[in-house]
Amino acid sequence: MKRRRAIQTLAGISVAGALPLPASPQQTSVAPNQPTGANQPPNETPKLDSAVAEAAAESVPRLFSSAQFGALGRLAELLMPAAGENPGAKEAGVAEFLDFLIGASPADRQTLYREGLDKLNVEARNRYGKHFAETTGTEAGTILAPLRRAWTDESPEDPLARFLQAAKQDVMEATLNSREWSVTRAKRSRRAGSLGMYWYPIE
Amino acid sequence: MKPEYDVLIVGSGASGGMAAWVLTQKGVKCLMLDAGPLVDFERQRGLKHVYELPYRGFGKPGRFPHVTQADEFNANVWADEKQNPYTYDPDDPYYWVRIRLVGGKTLMWGRASWRMSDYEFKNKDHDGFGDNWPISYKDLAPYYDRVEPLFRVKGRREGFPQIPDGVYLEDNSADSESIRRFIASAKRMNVPTTKERVATGQFASSVNLLLPGALETGNLTLIPHAVVREVSTDRKTGLANGVHFIDRRTKREYHARARAVVLGASCLESARLLLNSGLANSSGALGHYLFDQFYVKNVVEAVVPEARGGRATRELMGGDGYIPRFRNLDTREKKFLRGYAYDFGSGGTPHPRYFPLYGAELQQALADVSGAGFGMTTMGTVLPRFEHLVRINKDVKDEWGIPVLHIHQKYTENEFEMAKDSMQVAEELCRGAGFEVIAKHWQMVPPGESIHELGTCRMGDNLKTSVLNQFNQCHDVKNLFVMDGSSFVSGGSQNPTLTILALAMRASEYLAEQMRRRAIG
Known part of the structure; x- marks a missing residue:
């Protein structure tokens, strides 16, 4: 290796x-x-x-507007907060990573995220007169109510619910697959859980 | 003049590998062409941390819209969808999952090794639908007996007629308490269970079990990077005399000659090659009767209550098993023909999507059920139908200028009813074991995703409704054989690879004997 x-x-x-x-x-x-x-x-x-670049340098967001990026950072923090020694989405740079990942994704996924983040800001402004990034946990909780609906195998019709389900999965995965998470876990366990067998490009 | 080989084999996976293994040991000079490169496992694989990957394990977005099995670790294994396009009707998506490397899909298969039975080979006799195979279980049993030791299949002999016993490395491993409880629940419902039957070893592929032995004979020439475009024929006799192929990297054109041709290019690639060659279709059946197995992944997700709160001990949790088909054996279901099987497994943590929570509450809930999960997946029989087919789409060509396939397959009421039934039974089985069912559904994955595509060159005794005879030999072109899953007349809930290997062994021995007698070549 x-x-x-x-x-x-x-x-x-x-x-x-x-x-x-x-x-x-x-x-x-x-x-x-x-x-x-x-x-x-x-x-x-x-x-x-x-080393990987993320260990040494700040990632520069390119896709989302500042309002959207602020909402994404707050959403990520709410979905995957730091707990004890475990880093959360904020420490794992998840908002910056998702700005990159979604920016490289097909148009329908970009639309899902952009419209979802806009909706979070609209709801926060209508209900509390502020950006979603500035909401308290309790305030945000009312907007994130779709995440408290029981799971079904059908994709939700409500675009906000669809976005929140996708974001819940993406934020968790981006946190658990981060360097920060791996380093923290390695301190507590000799098992290198983030290691996998990688296939290099074959001719 | 370049040499004329005895047999030219297209493809190096389960069927091509087996053909080479059998034929070369009988002294038959073989040329094997594979569309992909040869993997150097030392140089081309290595351990990496997920955070070292450019997309943190998510993979390059949009690279594999139809390969749900692809992740960023193994992305370079799967066939590139842009180089190798195909088409389907937008309302009926088909997920065609391919590997273009020497060894084919045996590099990544799940290793499940179940025999088929006369419930499949003679299915028309049993329930009146479709067609029987031209062979019965007893014709194939001697070949299963030889394939299982070769692939070091581990299992437990049970005496179930729907999954006949084989020659196994005996699996006497103990079950965890949760598995024992589940088996007891199944017994109360008259549902059979057994250990998984799987090929063992660090690697269980054509690449390590078949091709080395074939090469050692000195009778096999293996050429990677050879994209076969067309089977060529002799104008006077109509017999196959070789193939035209293109170098994958340079696009240089070649023609190789042989006295017989074996196609083991994978189910749909073999059909595509025959259709593009304009061969073997006097019946009009070529390309038709496409089917696979349907999967309902995680049809039920449960939690073992006693394992909550960090009590998922090794005694309580862990292990897996299999429920063979139990529907429509001695009784007749009202809503569907044939049946389905389950894989079940104990341990692991249920997916976060099943919890209507987020943030710290979700983390707490996941910690509570860590290692306490119990999951089941359904694998169902799909009925072969004439109208489910592949045809050539001349408007779209691959990287090498070869016309691609248009694929049409969708699931029908029989499969839907079976999937619903499987969800209900799975829930009853789990509740009977005292497990908490936290999620259930019967949403099947799209056709193709199980990677068990079958049919399109089916065998049969009737020349008007089949492409091959019982020895995988083309009715129309006597020195042309198709040995992969395309030859299946019907399928079951059993994974097909073991049967593909046994059929290829049987057909190859027949071919060798025909060549020895000079009936072919």
């Missing part, structure tokens, strides 16, 4: 800059304070560790 990650890392930068150069005579004598990597045998490719 580390070898594979190293190849992926190398793929993003220039070959000349990435591949190890043949050792020069000077390089063969290692100074005491040189990093251990300098001991890399000259004919082996290095195994470099890398």
Whole structure:
């Protein structure tokens, strides 16, 4: 796996800059304070560790308007709050991730989300004179009432209910599959629950 | 001049792999063509954290609209839907799930290995619908006997006539208390249960169980990346003399020659190849009688009350089992013909969608039922009907310029009534075991999604209503065989792969014998 990650890392930068150069005579004598990597045998490719971008940088929302994004952040926080040591949707950057995921999705899914988030804001304004992002838990609870309807195998006719069902599933999955969730769980258990067998592209 | 092979095999999955395994051991020189690449399992698979994947495990949106089995870990396994399009009527969607790699769908199959019985092979005698197969169970039993050890099938012998016993690695594992309670509930309702019968081993594929042995004989030449366009024939004799194929990567055209041709390209790809070749259709039956198995996933979702609140111990929870068909064996249902089976499993946590909650309340509810779930899935018999068919859509072509299939199949009243019945019985079984039923439904997955598509080149004794004879040999072209699931006359609630393997073994031995006698080739 580390070898594979190293190849992926190398793929993003220039070959000349990435591949190890043949050792020069000077390089063969290692100074005491040189990093251990300098001991890399000259004919082996290095195994470099890398990080995911989400670990180091803020994701820039591109799809939703600021009002929609604010509603999504609040909705995600309500659907999957932090609990004890477990991070919630907010800590897992779920709103930012869903802005990206839905932005890459077919038009009908984008419409479902956009209209659903607009509806949350309309309901919040009509009932409480504020954006959904500013609602209290109790206020939001009245708007999220469709989530308290018993499950059926039929898709709800009400577009808001359809959106909320989709968002409930997406927010949970995006939280549980996040780096933050995995790191927190790994502290408590030696089992790496987020690991799976990945098939690379085959020719 | 390139060599002429004895037999050219199209496809390397269950049927193609079995054909190669049998024929090469009898000294028959085979050429195998597969449309996909050869997987290097060391280089092309590796462990990753889900958060390392670009879409956090959701997968690239819209990449696989018809492959619900695809996730971001295995997305590169499934056939690309844009390169390999097909069409259907918008009101009757069909989910065609394909793998284009050497080994085919045996790389990902569920390994369930059930024999079919004369309730299927002689179904017309039993209930009057459709047609019998030209073979009976006793014709195929000796081949099942040899396939099961090859695929190391584990199971328990029960004496049920609807799923005849086989040659198993005996499964004597103990049941958890929840499973024992469920079995007792089933007994009270006269519903049979047994252990699952599954192929075992780290891998149970054509790639590790069939192809290595065939290659070791020195009689098999395997060519990946070979997209077969058409079966070619001799103008004078009308016999097959090879195939035209296209290199998947370069689109370079080739022709390979052989004395006989075996199609094991998968049910619908074999039908497509014959239709595009203009062969084997004097009956007008080619492409018709498409069916599969219907699935009602999680027909009932239950909770074992004693396992709530963190008490889901190994003694109480865990394990699985199978309920074979029990309807329309000795009695006659009023609302539907034939029957269905269930998989059942204990343990796991019910899906959040079943709880009308969100936020902290939902997390609390899920923690309470963690490991306490009990689920059942229905697998039902689908009636083969002439009007359910595939045909060539000349207006749409795949990446290699080959006309695609238009697929028409939908479920009918018989399947709907069966699905409803399965929901009611599942609920009674769970309640009888003292489980809390938290959700139930009878919504079937779309046709095709079970990946058990069958029919379209069915066998039969009547040349006017069938494409193949009882040895999977084309009535019209004597040196052309179709050995995959397309040859099925009917199906049952049993998963079909074991029967495909047994049929391919039987047909391949027949072909080898015909070649030895020079009746073919």
